Amino acid sequence: MAKLKQNHRLLVLIALGVILLLCLLLAAGLGAVSISPLSIIKMTLNKTALFNFTATWQPSAETILFQIRLPRVIAAALVGSALASAGVLFQGLLRNPMADPYIIGTSAGAAFGATVAMMLPISLALLSFGLVPIAAFVGALAAVLVVYNLARVGGKTPVVSMLLAGFAVSAMLTAVMFFMVTLSGKPGLLQNVYSFLMGSVSVSGWSKIIIVAPLIIGGIIAARFLAFRLNAFAIGEEGAAYLGIDVERDKLIVLALGSLLTAAAVSISGLVGFVGLVVPHAVRLLFGPDHRLLLPAAALFGGAFVVLADLLARTMLSPTEIPLGILTAIIGAPFFIYLLRRTRREYAF
Amino acid sequence: MINLSQVSFSYNETPVLHHINLVVEDGEMVALLGPNGSGKTTLIKLACGVLRPNEGDIYLSGSRLNRLKRREVAQQVAVVPQQFFIPFAFTLREVVLLGRTPFLKAFSDERSSDGQVVENAMDIVGINDLKERYFNELSGGERQKAVLAMALAQEPKLLLLDEPTAHLDINHQVEIIELVQTLNREQRLTVIASMHDLNMAALYFDRLVLLKDGHIFADGLPDEVLTEETIKEVFSAAVQVTQHPLTHAPHIIVTPKGKSD
Numbered sequence: 001m002a003k004l005k006q007n008h009r010l011l012v013l014i015a016l017g018v019i020l021l022l023c024l025l026l027a028a029g030l031g032a033v034s035i036s037p038l039s040i041i042k043m044t045l046n047k048t049a050l051f052n053f054t055a056t057w058q059p060s061a062e063t064i065l066f067q068i069r070l071p072r073v074i075a076a077a078l079v080g081s082a083l084a085s086a087g088v089l090f091q092g093l094l095r096n097p098m099a100d101p102y103i104i105g106t107s108a109g110a111a112f113g114a115t116v117a118m119m120l121p122i123s124l125a126l127l128s129f130g131l132v133p134i135a136a137f138v139g140a141l142a143a144v145l146v147v148y149n150l151a152r153v154g155g156k157t158p159v160v161s162m163l164l165a166g167f168a169v170s171a172m173l174t175a176v177m178f179f180m181v182t183l184s185g186k187p188g189l190l191q192n193v194y195s196f197l198m199g200s201v202s203v204s205g206w207s208k209i210i211i212v213a214p215l216i217i218g219g220i221i222a223a224r225f226l227a228f229r230l231n232a233f234a235i236g237e238e239g240a241a242y243l244g245i246d247v248e249r250d251k252l253i254v255l256a257l258g259s260l261l262t263a264a265a266v267s268i269s270g271l272v273g274f275v276g277l278v279v280p281h282a283v284r285l286l287f288g289p290d291h292r293l294l295l296p297a298a299a300l301f302g303g304a305f306v307v308l309a310d311l312l313a314r315t316m317l318s319p320t321e322i323p324l325g326i327l328t329a330i331i332g333a334p335f336f337i338y339l340l341r342r343t344r345r346e347y348a349f
Numbered sequence: 350m351i352n353l354s355q356v357s358f359s360y361n362e363t364p365v366l367h368h369i370n371l372v373v374e375d376g377e378m379v380a381l382l383g384p385n386g387s388g389k390t391t392l393i394k395l396a397c398g399v400l401r402p403n404e405g406d407i408y409l410s411g412s413r414l415n416r417l418k419r420r421e422v423a424q425q426v427a428v429v430p431q432q433f434f435i436p437f438a439f440t441l442r443e444v445v446l447l448g449r450t451p452f453l454k455a456f457s458d459e460r461s462s463d464g465q466v467v468e469n470a471m472d473i474v475g476i477n478d479l480k481e482r483y484f485n486e487l488s489g490g491e492r493q494k495a496v497l498a499m500a501l502a503q504e505p506k507l508l509l510l511d512e513p514t515a516h517l518d519i520n521h522q523v524e525i526i527e528l529v530q531t532l533n534r535e536q537r538l539t540v541i542a543s544m545h546d547l548n549m550a551a552l553y554f555d556r557l558v559l560l561k562d563g564h565i566f567a568d569g570l571p572d573e574v575l576t577e578e579t580i581k582e583v584f585s586a587a588v589q590v591t592q593h594p595l596t597h598a599p600h601i602i603v604t605p606k607g608k609s610d
Contacts, residue, residue, distance in 0.1 A: 095436045096436065097436060097437070228450060228453045229450075231443075231447060231450070232447055232450045234435050234436065234437055234439060234447075235433060235434075235435055235444075235447065236433075236434070238399065238430060239430055239433065241399045241419065242397060242399065242423065242427070242428040242430065243423055243447060243448070243450040243451060243503075244418075244419045244420035244421075244422065244423025244424065244450060244451035245419065245420075245450065246418075246419050246420075284437065284438070288438065288439075288440070288443075289437035289438055289439055289443075290439075290443060
């Protein structure tokens with residue numbers, strides 16, 4: 001019985017992995033210049049130096065694929081995986097299916113930290129070498145701790161107080177952010193902050209991905225180690241303590257990991273909302289709430305979701321690009337309402 | 350099994366328990382009685398190490414409870430809490446499996462031996478046919494049984510229950526308490542339960558500990574503890590104590606106002 005269940009889990013993950021790969025292939029091929037999936041596979045395999053397919057494609061296609069498309073779709077997948085995982089972590093810990101990094105202010109905290117880092121009078125080289133992600137992490141963790149402590153009522157985190165605290169902290173941070181940027185008098189920076197708030201996958205080449213990818217992949221693997229503890233948290237902090245969980249320590253670990261994943265995502269995409277809300281919901285409905293499957297499944301599903309969303313964002317009104325954050329909100333909010341209507345089981349407060 | 354020596358505890362500045370001395374031997378079945386706020390729940394939380402005493406020491410099977418890791422305590426002591434709510438759609442089996450948490454390793458799934466323990470626990474409690482049902486859709490009695498099965502899946506030596514029969518129909522009250530009694534009799538599981546219902550406590554427990562304002566007021570056999578005088582003193586309630594017609598356990602009858610002689 002237990003054996004069968006484990007195989008079942010593995011099958012689900014393999015299927016989701018294949019779906020993610022197909023989405024990556026599709027998104028890498030589509031754009032102003034389309035590249036066939038076969039050519040993409042051949043070009044990529046040629047890069048490994050183990051294969052040598054003859055080029056049936058324009059030389060420019062190779063540049064487009066490796067300098068523009070692949071970095072972009074991989075960044076989108078990373079953002080989606082990170083946000084979906086952070087959503088699962090926060091929801092599991094707060095026992096609250098509405099906890100999304102965007103809604104509870106973690107994203108705003110990360111954006112705030114990143115903006116402060118961008119305003120510091122230091123060279124661009126240092127910035128791209130990880131100061132922005134670090135500042136974003138500090139901002140995200142600080143914001144989530146503030147929201148968490150504001151929202152606690154007698155050992156519980158009710159939906160309403162959490163949403164209100166998240167809203168207040170987000171509004172505050174965004175306002176201060178604009179205030180600082182206005183004071184700084186750098187018009188370019190204002191533009192940056194705007195696109196940050198709207199959310200869009202902005203990478204040029206691989207430099208940012210090389211820093212962020214290990215953080216996100218490492219974070220997702222680390223999150224999987226917390227799966228059975230998050231399951232125990234489902235019966236409440238007191239119940240988790242009865243089951244032998246070191247509640248205060250594990251709470252901090254989960255919040256820090258969720259903040260790290262959020263910050264890593266925000267540092268390459270700005271504020272992209274609803275991914276951390278919609279993806280875990282959909283995965284729970286499909287495969288149940290057990291975090292041992294939920295965490296990795298949400299990471300894969302979230303990656304595919306944002307890859308497709310980003311594809312829509314850049315091709316739908318081409319050459320105009322719709323900000324990704326606006327698109328995920330347009331897709332995410334109605335989907336969320338649909339889920340809310342379809343099953344009330346999870347909302348029995 | 351467990352030994353509380355001179356244990357005092359306060360929530361912030363409010364004292365709850367004062368210099369409690371209580372020794373419970375292996376295989377005992379003890380009920381904690383007392384009015385609301387007398388410290389029953391606090392005593393349970395201290396006994397499982399979730400709360401730490403401000404003064405005094407607690408020993409679990411001879412080792413100081415403070416020195417043990419939470420995980421180590423949970424491998425010996427299981428708690429059936431009063432309130433239990435899960436915000437996600439866990440099945441009953443998944444909830445019972447949570448009882449294996451103190452034995453799981455970080456990255457591994459449950460082993461087949463864990464699965465076996467879970468099956469056994471559900472069999473003992475008699476809920477195996479409900480295992481694929483959603484926990485939140487079960488009735489109150491079924492949920493209480495699931496939580497009991499979860500606690501049993503910890504394979505505890507000491508089972509602590511916080512008002513296990515509160516909010517249950519009388520048939521479920523009897524069912525739950527008789528299950529616990531059977532486990533105590535047949536597997537020598539040590540049981541400490543806080544109880545509201547004095548008659549149930551008298552009927553099923555060998556030893557009653559009566560708390561008043563954070564002190565142990567009386568401790569002994571049911572007919573020693575449940576007398577008209579002690580109940581008047583502790584609960585400020587006028588009662589008559591008779592005998593259960595079948596078991597001869599003390600049975601308490603409320604005396605309505607104006608009817609006492």
